[in-house]
Amino acid sequence: MSQLTLYTSEICPYAQRTRIVLDAKAVEHTAVEIDLDNKPGWFLALTPTQRVPVIRQDDFLLWESATVNEYIDASFDGVALRPKDERARAVMRNEIKHFDSVFLATLYKLLFEQDAISQQVLREENIEGLKFLEHRLGEIQGAGPYWMGTTMSLADAAMWPFFERIKAVFSYYRGLEIPSECKRLLRWFDVVAEHPSVRLAAHDADYFLPLYTNYASGAAQGLSAQTFRSGAAN
């Protein structure tokens, strides 16, 4: 089998999930950076979603970060990032599904919203969304500190990149902060931030802020921008 190729974009939190997983499992691969503002024709032909991340192994192509990461974890040696227990594994899948389809849709709607009163409504909805995640952590993680308990999992890799942006981008442009009462969430963010594979893929606010001006001003016109602006999940 030939080496895995990852089609990625440095700014993309979904591709960041896969970069974290590949590094955590020490999977040798080639990373190909895709310019999302000017996607090459050959990339558009690879995937019907026209989004990163995509992986290729010989003639096998796969997209959708949650599926890609499950495939990588199942197919490569190294640290296991899915719980062994089938029930816990199913719960982890649901956590990521809720995060992707409900939490992120509300989060990005706030970033695209230009009206101050609507922003306030969405900020409050997002605070409720964060409190719900805190509640889920209380149900699931036991003593933690990771989402699924004592060890890092695909749930941590899936969610942390977006919390990195809440801290850097959403707080700056939309005044969204993780409530201080969300103690599990705050501790989780700090612990996962120290994981070597997470650190390797992380960036600071100086990197993010200029790259998100188009989202915050509502000017961005890419596929993801159109999807998030409509209030849907990407």
Ligand SMILES: N[C@@H](CCC(=O)N[C@@H](CS)C(=O)NCC(=O)O)C(=O)O
């Ligand atoms: N559901 C997809 C979402 C991937 C996604 O939205 N990627 C964005 C970059 S962060 C993208 O490639 N967007 C293409 C565009 O905006 O034209 C996944 O989980 O992989």
